[in-house]
Structure formats: structure tokens, C-alpha cells
Amino acid sequence: MATTSNFTSALARVSSFAKAAPFFKNRASKAAELAVDETLERLLGESYAARVARMPLHLGDAGVDPFGFDPQFAKYALLWVAWMHRKYFRSEVFGIENVPKGAMLLISNHSGQVPIDGMMIGASMFMDAEPPRIVRAMVEKWASTLPFISLFFSRVGQVTGVPENARRLLEQGEALLVFPEGSRGISKPFDQRYQLTEFGLGFMRLAMETNTPIVPVAIVGAEEQFISIANVERLAKLLRMPAFPIIPQWFIPGGQFPLPTRYRIYFGKPLTFTGDADEEDGAIEERVQSVKQTIQSMLNRGTKERKHIFW
């Protein structure tokens, strides 16, 4: 044991070099925090703390909720997301007043190669909804094995994608975001834009089982952020990736950023479905189709209404 502690304390000494000169570090971090607070206040129109105070949260003594969401950590992530929402994509939000108070399932189309659409729904629910809400999305299990990434997801309120977690969150009255198209939707090539692909059935069973209203969401503008000319499925399979899109702009300097399209986010009226959650697929499929049609018609209206992709 003695050797162990010698070894670890030696390591601690090494890592404490990073903590050297605490005076400058404290100064710098305080200044940075102040800058973050000010920028957020400008983007939100009120202080971050005031907005968080109105959120329905279940924080413990440590200031973290049971799923690991930490508002103090999320502040830094929100800074970027809020800036993208307000300044970069200049999102227009419609029907946010349709969002109910308690538990809900946000069902949305998924597009744009990189899941920025999820972030923007989250930003909108936090910045535009009243009271502000935190959106929970289910993250692929594999992500929890990744250092830093798993930590980041957990602290900004995302949870591991298992049905038990979904059920528990809905019981707790949270807003759960589901993309029933999954990776089929996000990696669609450009010629199939705004055409919904096949929907999974899981969300409908979950909604029926827990008696949760479904809020249909349509996002217009994400399809044009990265233009994919094809999805090479063979290569994707070979590399064990969910998709392998060919995105020419990624080869141009600066093209790694999404194009500054204008996002339009439509929140529909909540739909409720009743019945036995264990019914056969056919019966569930019918209900899923009605949700899908609602989202498709919202998408059609949105693409028709907009005057230009970029403004």
C-alpha cells in the first residue's frame, strides 16, 4: 500500500503543475465566467440563473439531477448553442405555445448529416418556451464508453438510450426528444430532402404505455446545412458506421462548418393516443403513420412558406 500511495502522490505532484500559479488561474477563470454570463444574458434577454430558476428540475444537494444534468456545466455548452440558435441560424420558431407543461415526447424529423437539429430543438425549448424546459435525448449506449463525450452528454442532461431511462424520465415529467427515423433520416442525401423515411414504432408504444402526449416537431433548414450527394452504404458497412455520406463542402476550407441556412422550427399541437401498448405492430403502425403524416404536412407547409434557404 505504501508504494501505491507514493506512486499516486508522485503522479499527483506532476498533475499539480497544471494547477500552479492559482492566482492567475483564478483571475482568468473568473473573467471568463463573467464574459460567459454577460454574453448569455444578451442572448437570453435575462440572466441564465433566472431562467434556470423557472425550470422544473430535480436537483440534488450536489446541484446535479439524478441523471447527471448539471446546470452550472450546461451553461458553457448553452453559450454556443444559444449563439447558433439566435445568430448563426437565426431560427424562427412557430407554435412554441403548443408545448404542454408536464411530460411530453417531442417527435421530430431528423436531417442534416450532423445532429445539430437536436441541439436547436433543445435551445428553442430552453430559450423560447415558458417555463423553460430541458430536452432529454437518448444517446447511443456506445457513447458511454467514450471519455469526455460520455461525461459531456450526461452533464448536459442526455441519457443512455435504454427504455427504462425513457420511462423513468417521463414519469418524472420531463420532455423527451425522439427521432423515429434515426440514422436513416439524418444521412439522407440532398435529393431526398424533406421526405420522411421509415419511422420506428418504439416511441408510440412508450407514449401509450405512459399516457404521454406527443408533440410533432418539424425542422426546416437543416437539410441544406451540409449537402450530401450520396450515401455510400457499402463503405459504411465496411467501416461499421451508420452511414457514409459524401459531402463535397467538407473538402473546401471553411466548409466544415454548416452552411448558415435559416432554421424554421415548427411545434405542432400535442396528440394523445390511447389503447393497449402491447398491441400488434399493425395497429401501432397506423398511429405512427398519423404522426408521420402530421410532421410531413408541417414540413411541406414550412418549405412552401419560406422565401429563401438562407433568409
Next chain:
Amino acid sequence: MKPSVRPPRSTQPSDGRQTVLVTGVCGRLGKRLVRALHRNVNVVGVDRRPFADKPKDVVHEQLDMRRKKLKDVFRNFKIDAVVHLGIMHDPRASAAEHHSWNVAGFSKLLDYVSQFSVPKLVVLSSANAYGPQPGNAQFLTEDSPLLGGQNFSDIRDLIEVDMLAQSFFWKVPSTETVVLRPVHIVGTVRNAASNFLRLSTIPTVMGFDPMVQIIHEDDVVQSIVHALAPNKRGVFNLAGTEPLPLSRLVALTGKPTVSIPYAIAAPVLRQMWNFRLTTFPAPELDHIRFVCMVDDRRSRDELDFHPKHEAKDCVASLSSGKW
């Protein structure tokens, strides 16, 4: 398997008090349990270690659970309840010794419990039987599969103990069997979680900070007292404190920390283990990488057990003097 003639039960004075047999009584948890019990019930302790500072009214039988002598304890006393704490988890002990102690010894005990129609059996298992996994639900219920041995084969016999107790629950319905699965027990006890928090510099895995639950040893003792009440049976998770990030727990100890990338930590720890420089086997790193938290609604509702201690109490009692 029932004995043809019921053996005489005479040694114990018939004062109307219940008699509770506690195995592994000389462990730190066992001693605390005895202190909580002995004023209200007669306690018979069984352990192969001597019980130095035992309370006067406690009977201690120093014997190996695998020996026939254990049966004499059942013959001589009218046992009303058995609390099984005598589980060996010493990663340095051989696998054969582990297996014969934990599985063979426990099977013997179960035989006697059914032979002598003991009405109550309480087994202390652990939430670690579920195992820390990247795909774990945030809160595991009692129905979740016990996958702890998947990446850490040394604890398979501990899972077997849990399974044996569960099958006993169904096989012998006349005995009320209670299986308790507490999360990491923290306090004066010498287990991996408490030893980890006692390190002078606490290592963490870089980029991981799972939510954890810990439970104070006295809360575990109280849960056993609750489980001994009549008409309580089944498997119960014990969650202890409200969940908090591992980093906050470590910060409560006020000790320096060092974060090491997993790719370095795992092989280094494996080598240190081989050279006997550490008490932590490398697979235990998963406990500071992934969540393994439990849903304790069942124990709150059915057992009426509500843990009292907070995380800071647990940390404070890590180094508090005598057991």
C-alpha cells in the same frame, strides 16, 4: 432432507425473545449489527475469527461455516432468523477457496435453514452484482440481470450466492427470504469503496465522472433490522444517499486527486496487482467509469426503510476510530 427426529432445543433460556443467528459476525458490519440487535433479541454469532470485544449477552461460536459443527448451532438453539453476512470477498484469495467458502458454505447454511424450519433468512448481497456497464439504465430495478461477473470473473461466486438465495426463496416458501442489495457501503468497513476513499491521493479515470450512490454502514444495519420484521420477503435494492457525481464525492474527502487516462490506468493497475502493490483488481476501474445505481422504491415502500445518512456522514465515518 427433513430429519426424522427433531433435535432437542434446550440450551437457550426461554425468555420469549427471538434468537438471531449472524454469520460473519466478526466483520466490522457484523459487529455493528450485533450492537443494534443484542438488546432486543438473543444473538448467536458464527465466525471463524475470534470475537474479542463481544457484548456479554452474545453467544459466539468460533467455527468454519463449512464444518458439520454448524449444524450443532441449529440443534442447540431455537433459531428464529438467520442473517448471512459471512461472505468472503478477498480478491487475493484463491478461486477455489472463494468458491468453497461462498457457495458450498452458503448451501450448507441453506440446508440447515430448511431442515430446522427457520422462519426468516436475510442475505446481504450487493448492487455490484448488477455490475457497472456502459449500457446500464440509470437506475437498475431488482429485476435487472446480474451481469457483474461479465467483465470481472472474480465475483461470479458472489453472484451465485445471490442466485442461490433467490432460488431458496421459491423452493422453501415457509421461510421468509430477504435478499438485500446495497450500493457501495462506506464507513469503517474494509471494502473496495471505503478503501478507495481512504487512499491518500485518489485516482480517477480521465474523462469519466459517473453518478454514484453510497450507503452508510449504519443504514445497512438498519435495513437488516427492517428486513427481520415479520412478513417481509423478497429482493430489495438499497440506494443510500441521493446520487452524486463521483468527483463531488471525492471532493468531500478533501484529498488530492489525479486523473489518469484509462488506456494507461488499466495496464498499470494490472501490473501493480501482479506485483502486489495494490488491493484493487483492474476490473474494478469500471466502477469509476460507468454507472451502477439502483432504484430503491421497493425497499422504501415494502420494507419501509429510509436511509438517514448523507454522503458527508459516510465520508466522515471513513476514518472514525474504533468500529
